[in-house]
Amino acid sequence: MFQNIPQVKLGIIAVSRDCFVISLSERRRKAIVESYAKKGGELYEVMTTVENENDMLKAVDEAKNAGCNALVVFLGNFGPETPETQVAQYFDGPVMYVGAAEESGDDLINGRGDAYCGMLNCSYNLNLRKIRAFIPENPVGTADELADLIAEFVPVATALLGVSKLKIFTFGPRPHDFFACNAPIKALYDLGVEIQEDSELDLLVAYQAHEGDKRIPAVVEDMKNELGAGCQYPDLLPKMAQFELTLLDWAEENKGSREYVAFANKCWPAFPKAFGFVPCYVNGRLMAKGIPVACEVDIYGALSEYIGLCVSGDQVTLLDINNTVPQDLYDQEIKGNYDYRLHETFMGFHCGNTPMCKLNSGALKYQLIQNRNLEKGGEPDFTRGTLEGDIAPGKITFYRLQSTADTKLTSYIAQGEILPVATRSFGGIGIFAISEMDRFYRHVLLSKHYPHHGAVAFGHVGKAMYSVFQYLGVEDIAFNQPKGMLYKDENPFA
Known part of the structure; x- marks a missing residue:
């Protein structure tokens, strides 16, 4: 077969609300990358975690410089509404949004991320800015669950890149x-x-x-x-x-x-x-x-x-x-x-x-x-x-x-x-x-x-x-x- 369809290179950018512990998003991002690798996928881990607009610009540039043509924006906690949606605005390619499920009933104080709540405001803000993005049917999950959803995003991103x-x-x-x-x-x-x-x-x-x-x-x-x-x-x-x-x-x-x-x-x-x-x-x-x-x-x-x-x-x-x-x-x-x-x-x-x-x-x-x-x-x-x-x-x-x-x-x-x-x-x-x-x-x-x-x-x-x-x-x-x-x-x- 001729190379007449795109090869998707996925990157993942974690976002963090500045009033939450940033390490929570970073640790959860790393867990997704590791889970996706175990399932046979390759996910470029953008090391800049986005808390503000300057972080957003840096993270998007990092993804572009790494050759990423599709992105996963990961709400490891509640997430900052403006810069997290600007990622899709500044990145030229399909973008998926997902959030982290809570991990343990024994860690619901410093370990609670509230991404279940944050995804709502993220979706609302995307609509305000008239930005198209992919949100799966069940977008909040564990690292293993999100790794499976990211794998399902690949054929979608392939088609979107191809059509463009x-x-x-x-x-x-x-x-x-x-x-x-x-x-x-x-x-x-x-x-x-x-x-x-x-x-x-x-x-x-x-x-x-x-x-x-x-x-x-x-x-x-x-x-x-x-x-x-x-x-x-x-x-x-x-x-x-x-x-x-x-x-x-x-x-x-x-x-x-x-x-x-x-x-x-x-x-x-x-x-x-x-x-x-x-x-x-x-x-x-x-x-x-x-x-x-x-x-x-x-x-x-x-x-x-x-x-x-x-x-x-x-x-x-x-x-x-x-x-x-x-x-x-x-x-x-x-x-x-x-x-x-x-x-x-x-x-x-x-x-x-x-x-x-x-x-x-x-x-x-x-x-x-x-x-x-x-x-x-x-x-x-x-x-x-x-x-x-x-x-x-x-x-x-x-x-x-x-x-x-x-x-x-x-x-x-x-x-x-x-x-x-x-x-x-x-x-x-x-x-x-x-x-x-x-x-x-x-x-x-x-x-x-x-x-x-x-x-x-x-x-x-x-x-x-x-x-x-x-x-x-x-x-x-x-x-x-x-x-x-x-x-x-x-x-x-x-």
């Missing part, structure tokens, strides 16, 4: 009569994401310039090894290798001041005729290398994929929330074997962009839908290039970050699983099961006007994803609410 230094390349406008994933890009600028919108002609010229590239044979060989018996069109591989190198070089040559990249590319209807193939397999290969490539110029899909990549540390994919599971298939394969109703299941599908490593068994095939349209259902030629197969079963998180028409960020997160049931269909596809999916579909996906594309992370990462969206200022974070918990627009008499 991300550039998304786009090629071409969305296909005509297919505007479903189109959304204003202003909200991306508000997040700090850079967008570079390019023409399909730019991509074609760059692709043609890579003809005869000396690296092509090595990429072809790698593709053959990956596909194995699924290499049904070996004659197609040199073209696809040429395209892969085109995208990789484009990213390197055009990322400019940004450190991380993603693509949102037009892939039909002109692309197959102009390039001689469909790009699905290459899109999946770039995702496997750590560079998301969203289909159909879905810019927010690309951003969603990138966030999932950072949070999970694993490949993700982008799928259509596509079709229902037929009753007979449900009765034969799912009913009685898995604890889901028919309407809690659906099929997630795309033409063939899911990485090979996330399929049960993948094969290079052709885009059936485009073949019908562009090649009149005949022998496939330029509609070849999909990577098809059933997606491997396991836990998943289905999610999306999206802008509304009036540029307000919204999002949803739903955890579930892919069932080990054959789909009997084409494309990169799986049978998904999410509790109360029918209600989620109606009162989130439909009611809140989401497009048909959803990102899929392979694991349950909803907790970290929610924290990322919350830190980014997304006020509407929807989820699949359990039975008995009504959605705002849900008919209570239905």
Whole structure:
């Protein structure tokens, strides 16, 4: 995998109210660092304990000079409200706030820190200053408990750092009569994401310039090894290798001041005729290398994929929330074997962009839908290039970050699983099961006007994803609410 996500270096700064014993914060800070190290983590201990604004400036400089790009501010006692919140104001990176639990019933005079109280004023002051910060669900704890919370902060910080230094390349406008994933890009600028919108002609010229590239044979060989018996069109591989190198070089040559990249590319209807193939397999290969490539110029899909990549540390994919599971298939394969109703299941599908490593068994095939349209259902030629197969079963998180028409960020997160049931269909596809999916579909996906594309992370990462969206200022974070918990627009008499 390419280094397309940040490496988090965490520092910890202890704060102390000047009317409390400073050594209490310092001793408790040291205990957290030691506990975190025992759990396999590395936490840079900033030795300046913050009691006032001058201490704050010194501590932040110490963290920056040590290369820290994310911080934990630790209230070892009540803490000084102004300088402790100024840490997040002066530090350029995600900041987490936690406080110390009391340690012993035998030491509640000089050994009492009152951080349980101090966290309240800290949160209040952060809000007054309009400073975003990460406060976990249970932010006051022992050294071991806080070490675990700090470990949970790492994927959140990774995503936040990545988004702040991300550039998304786009090629071409969305296909005509297919505007479903189109959304204003202003909200991306508000997040700090850079967008570079390019023409399909730019991509074609760059692709043609890579003809005869000396690296092509090595990429072809790698593709053959990956596909194995699924290499049904070996004659197609040199073209696809040429395209892969085109995208990789484009990213390197055009990322400019940004450190991380993603693509949102037009892939039909002109692309197959102009390039001689469909790009699905290459899109999946770039995702496997750590560079998301969203289909159909879905810019927010690309951003969603990138966030999932950072949070999970694993490949993700982008799928259509596509079709229902037929009753007979449900009765034969799912009913009685898995604890889901028919309407809690659906099929997630795309033409063939899911990485090979996330399929049960993948094969290079052709885009059936485009073949019908562009090649009149005949022998496939330029509609070849999909990577098809059933997606491997396991836990998943289905999610999306999206802008509304009036540029307000919204999002949803739903955890579930892919069932080990054959789909009997084409494309990169799986049978998904999410509790109360029918209600989620109606009162989130439909009611809140989401497009048909959803990102899929392979694991349950909803907790970290929610924290990322919350830190980014997304006020509407929807989820699949359990039975008995009504959605705002849900008919209570239905």
